Amino acid sequence: MSSKSTLLTKNIFDNIPEKFTEEIIENIFIKQNLVIERIISNGHSTLANHWYDQLGDEWIILLKGEATILLEANNQLINLKAGDYLMIPAHTRHRVEWTLPNFDTIWLAIHMK
Amino acid sequence: MSSKSTLLTKNIFDNIPEKFTEEIIENIFIKQNLVIERIISNGHSTLANHWYDQLGDEWIILLKGEATILLEANNQLINLKAGDYLMIPAHTRHRVEWTLPNFDTIWLAIHMK
Numbered sequence: 001m002s003s004k005s006t007l008l009t010k011n012i013f014d015n016i017p018e019k020f021t022e023e024i025i026e027n028i029f030i031k032q033n034l035v036i037e038r039i040i041s042n043g044h045s046t047l048a049n050h051w052y053d054q055l056g057d058e059w060i061i062l063l064k065g066e067a068t069i070l071l072e073a074n075n076q077l078i079n080l081k082a083g084d085y086l087m088i089p090a091h092t093r094h095r096v097e098w099t100l101p102n103f104d105t106i107w108l109a110i111h112m113k
Numbered sequence: 114m115s116s117k118s119t120l121l122t123k124n125i126f127d128n129i130p131e132k133f134t135e136e137i138i139e140n141i142f143i144k145q146n147l148v149i150e151r152i153i154s155n156g157h158s159t160l161a162n163h164w165y166d167q168l169g170d171e172w173i174i175l176l177k178g179e180a181t182i183l184l185e186a187n188n189q190l191i192n193l194k195a196g197d198y199l200m201i202p203a204h205t206r207h208r209v210e211w212t213l214p215n216f217d218t219i220w221l222a223i224h225m226k
Binding site: 005006007008009010011012013014028029031034036057059061063071073074076078080081082083084085086087088092108110112 | 118119120121122123124125126127141142144147149170172174176184186187189191193194195196197198199200201205221223225
């Protein structure tokens with residue numbers, strides 16, 4: 001009956017700043033070799049000539065908005081809309097090529113180490 | 114340039130049967146001590162007098178619909194709507210008390226072992 005056992009919920013669509021210049025990346029859960037991130041993009045894309053090259057696998061789902069990812073190896077363009085998910089294996093060099101302008105695109109990213 | 118490096122996307126809201134009697138639980142990603150499940154409820158609740166008592170932590174987010182979870186320890190009722198997420202620590206006895214009738218409530222559950 002201790003209040004310690006009360007569990008708290010949060011909403012993934014809440015607490016988004018009215019205006020922000022940089023993409024927002026927040027850790028919403030961390031446990032050992034697992035990190036769950038909320039990412040908010042608003043017309044953002046990865047810096048020119050920059051590729052993400054991650055040590056671990058990453059599973060992502062787009063919850064709101066639209067985005068396009070580019071894979072370096074085969075020039076694959078991956079268009080994402082709400083509900084789309086994919087696994088990006090470790091060391092798959094990729095970048096966010098485009099996100100919907102003037103709209104908060106919300107991603108959930110699960111990083112495994 | 115090998116086609117092996119092509120990544121596939123799926124959509125969490127796709128491929129839902131028109132009708133189903135039992136709650137649908139699908140593993141959509143498995144890696145070592147991590148399982149990501151898609152759960153589809155349509156008015157379902159946990160069997161009477163049954164409590165989930167899980168070995169590992171579980172992080173869940175409701176993506177569509179509505180649900181209520183009950184915790185045994187403090188009788189806490191947790192109402193969930195789209196976007197709500199919470200972490201249920203290992204061995205927190207809980208049950209799904211209610212889900213929206215005549216509607217596909219879609220959950221993403223991340224089980225950690």
